[in-house]
Amino acid sequence: MEDDAMEIQQLLAVPENEENLYECLGGTFGHDTHLMGYEFDSLINQDGAASVQKMFTDYEMEDYLEPSMLGCFLAPWRRRSRRGNHMRRSSWRLEVRQLFGSQYPCTRGGGKCRSRKNNDHWTEDEMIELLDGVSRKGIGRWSKVKGDYFSTSIRTAVHLKDKWRNLVRACKKAKNASKKKVNVQKATEVVVRRFRHRILALEAKHLGQKEK
DNA sequence: CTAGGGTTACGG
DNA sequence: CCGTAACCCTAG
Numbered sequence: 001m002e003d004d005a006m007e008i009q010q011l012l013a014v015p016e017n018e019e020n021l022y023e024c025l026g027g028t029f030g031h032d033t034h035l036m037g038y039e040f041d042s043l044i045n046q047d048g049a050a051s052v053q054k055m056f057t058d059y060e061m062e063d064y065l066e067p068s069m070l071g072c073f074l075a076p077w078r079r080r081s082r083r084g085n086h087m088r089r090s091s092w093r094l095e096v097r098q099l100f101g102s103q104y105p106c107t108r109g110g111g112k113c114r115s116r117k118n119n120d121h122w123t124e125d126e127m128i129e130l131l132d133g134v135s136r137k138g139i140g141r142w143s144k145v146k147g148d149y150f151s152t153s154i155r156t157a158v159h160l161k162d163k164w165r166n167l168v169r170a171c172k173k174a175k176n177a178s179k180k181k182v183n184v185q186k187a188t189e190v191v192v193r194r195f196r197h198r199i200l201a202l203e204a205k206h207l208g209q210k211e212k
Numbered sequence: 213c214t215a216g217g218g219t220t221a222c223g224g
Numbered sequence: 225c226c227g228t229a230a231c232c233c234t235a236g
Contacts (some may be wrong), residue, residue, distance in 0.1 A: 028214060038221085088231070119231065120219070121222090159231075166229060172226095219232070224225105 018157055092204055124187045126153070130160060130167075139164070139206040143166045168203050 033172075090158065122130075133145035142157035150160065170184055170192050 122229085140214070157213075161216095162232095165216085170228085188229080191229065213236105215235095217233085217235105220230090222229075223229105224227090 055061075121185065122187065124190055126155070127163070127167065127187065127191045130163060131191075131199065133160075134164060135198070135202060139202060167191070167199055171199045172205075 129149050130145070133149035137144045137148065142161045145160055146155070146157040155163070167188070170188055174184075174192050174196055
């Protein structure tokens with residue numbers, strides 16, 4: 001039992017960099033990747049980690065993948081399961097957690113939550129990094145900011161753009177925070193409090209430049 | 213590649 | 225239950 005727990009932990013560990021996984025699979029299995037995903041799905045529902053591991057060896061993936069990447073491998077097909085790519089990572093994590101037991105870290109569910117790598121939610125540091133990048137490179141130069149400040153990060157240029165948009169919105173709301181207490185994440189709230197003026201100034205300048 | 217509208221999960 | 229954050233889609 002102890003061994004099983006260890007094994008599952010290992011199977012479900014989050015890889016350093018998801019991109020490696022996609023590269024591996026893309027190069028090796030091409031477009032069949034998601035089909036394999038469905039097969040994984042049924043196997044997992046049958047008898048858990050053992051099946052996943054069997055699958056792993058049946059497809060001779062050992063040469064290409066670390067076992068620890070397996071957890072991540074569950075992502076791409078989950079995301080395809082309904083209307084396009086709409087399932088979220090935390091969602092399949094929850095399902096995996098239900099299937100394999102509660103030792104798998106989770107963002108919700110009360111009690112302590114072990115922090116995990118590549119958390120979907122932005123950390124304060126990331127936001128500060130983003131602000132730094134934007135103030136040097138300028139708003140709209142997302143791929144530049146990505147290259148210079150987030151080259152090793154999961155965040156893509158689009159993510160940066162989206163996060164900036166969210167930050168600006170949060171800042172504007174905080175500014176007119178007359179009545180309703182605005183619902184903001186803790187990390188975001190801290191950043192907004194500290195950098196609201198700088199963010200809004202940058203944004204205003206950017207809008208001003210667009211006018212001309 | 214970016215802007216901006218659209219969709220879904222999260223969390224108070 | 226509703227607003228926000230994260231992420232997707234795609235025209236230009």
